[in-house]
Amino acid sequence: SQQGEEDPQALSIQEGENATMNCSYKTSINNLQWYRQNSGRGLVHLILIRSNEREKHSGRLRVTLDTSKKSSSLLITASRAADTASYFCATWKTSGSRLTFGEGTQLTVNP
Amino acid sequence: EAQVTQNPRYLITVTGKKLTVTCSQNMNHEYMSWYRQDPGLGLRQIYYSMNVEVTDKGDVPEGYKVSRKEKRNFPLILESPSPNQTSLYFCASSAEAGVSYNEQFFGPGTRLTVL
Numbered sequence A: 001s002q003q004g005e006e007d008p009q010a011l012s013i014q015e016g017e018n019a020t021m022n023c024s025y026k027t028s029i030n031n032l033q034w035y036r037q038n039s040g041r042g043l044v045h046l047i048l049i050r051s052n053e054r055e056k057h058s059g060r061l062r063v064t065l066d067t068s069k070k071s072s073s074l075l076i077t078a079s080r081a082a083d084t085a086s087y088f089c090a091t092w093k094t095s096g097s098r099l100t101f102g103e104g105t106q107l108t109v110n111p
Numbered sequence B: 001e002a003q004v005t006q007n008p009r010y011l012i013t014v015t016g017k018k019l020t021v022t023c024s025q026n027m028n029h030e031y032m033s034w035y036r037q038d039p040g041l042g043l044r045q046i047y048y049s050m051n052v053e054v055t056d057k058g059d060v061p062e063g064y065k066v067s068r069k070e071k072r073n074f075p076l077i078l079e080s081p082s083p084n085q086t087s088l089y090f091c092a093s094s095a096e097a098g099v100s101y102n103e104q105f106f107g108p109g110t111r112l113t114v115l
Helices: none
Strands: A004-006 A010-015 A019-024 A031-036 A043-049 A055-058 A061-066 A071-076 A085-093 A099-101 A103-111 B004-007 B010-013 B019-025 B032-036 B041-052 B053-058 B076-078 B087-094 B111-113
Touching: A004 A031, A010 A019, A019 A085, A031 A055, A031 A061, A031 A071, A043 A055, A043 A071, A043 A103, A071 A085, A099 B041, A103 B076, B004 B087, B010 B019, B019 B032, B041 B111
Parallel strands: A010 A103, B010 B111
Antiparallel strands: A004 A019, A019 A071, A031 A043, A031 A085, A055 A061, A061 A071, A085 A099, A085 A103, B004 B019, B019 B076, B032 B041, B032 B087, B041 B053, B087 B111
16 A cells, blocks of 8 residues: 555535544655645645654644654644545655655535 | 646547657756546656656656656656556646655646547
8 A cells, every 4th residue: 555545535524623634654754744636636735744743733724743653634623615625645755755645535524 | 926837738649649748847946746646546656857867767657758858847758658547647846856845836737538
């Protein structure tokens, strides 16, 4: 399986609720990044967390990283219908020069 | 406006007919990359380039070629396309090769169908 696996594969919530997506990876990383993709369009970078960081915030986004468990989570607070998209985690390995993406979580926020 | 552009955006072709998908960025980025996106498989890297004249294979390079003669351009070449190369393709770039603390900027995508 790929470096970077998101869980759940799909998530459906109501507007105003929080959405949590998880990502697990296998090898040591330099950093972990989260991207968002609206249907059929290019990916947009959301947030980057380095291997020596445990938590990071950006607006309504909160990312955590647990390197001992090789996992990360993305929390979107007070979700909006416009947050409906696919969310991908991507890892940059310590021994490499490539960004490896997971399969993504499809988030649907119902108005 | 800082951006990554790809052309064409949509392409339907037939098996064996050589094609090129162009990618250009106006941000003076060193690092450029090609991905393909398929349902259930996420994004998989095809080739990447750390700088001009420096390219390397990603996870799924078979059936593809690239070149990096200029910093801004990174075309993807399919010498003899086959139906299993039907996919959504993305070009991406980031600022400094060898510095991983950079976000990647993605193009809008090229939807390729090979009949």
